[in-house]
Amino acid sequence: xxxxxxxxxxxxxxIPGAHAEVEDYTGGGDHFRASVTAAAFxxxxxxxxxxxxxxxxxxxxxxxxxxxxxxxxxxxxxxxxAAASAPTPSR
Numbered sequence: 001x002x003x004x005x006x007x008x009x010x011x012x013x014x015i016p017g018a019h020a021e022v023e024d025y026t027g028g029g030d031h032f033r034a035s036v037t038a039a040a041f042x043x044x045x046x047x048x049x050x051x052x053x054x055x056x057x058x059x060x061x062x063x064x065x066x067x068x069x070x071x072x073x074x075x076x077x078x079x080x081x082a083a084a085s086a087p088t089p090s091r
Contacts, residue, residue: 001029001064007057008034014056015040019075030066037073046072 002010004022011020011034018038025033034053041049049072054061061068 002060003029004032007032007065007068010056011036011053015052025069030064032065032067033069033071035071035073037075039075041072041074 004024008020008022011022012018015036015038017040018036020034020036022032022034025031036049036053040052044052050070053070053072054068057065057068
């Protein structure tokens with residue numbers, strides 16, 4: 001079964017620029033709640049935004065991931081500007 005952190009990482013890897021917050025809200029490892037903010041959601045209906053996230057998991061939804069409650073949003077201009085001007089980590 002995936003963990004909340006694994007679900008977060010998979011969403012952020014699959015949707016460029018996405019920021020996700022995921023919690024296992026029952027503690028059983030199969031019911032999750034996620035808030036996802038992504039510029040990729042701009043111009044899409046709420047249903048299309050949710051489908052974009054659900055596509056990351058395919059057949060896992062209803063299986064190992066029994067439930068994934070979603071809240072999706074497009075970043076505000078202030079959030080987008082802050083992300084663009086944030087310093088990049090040096091190596």
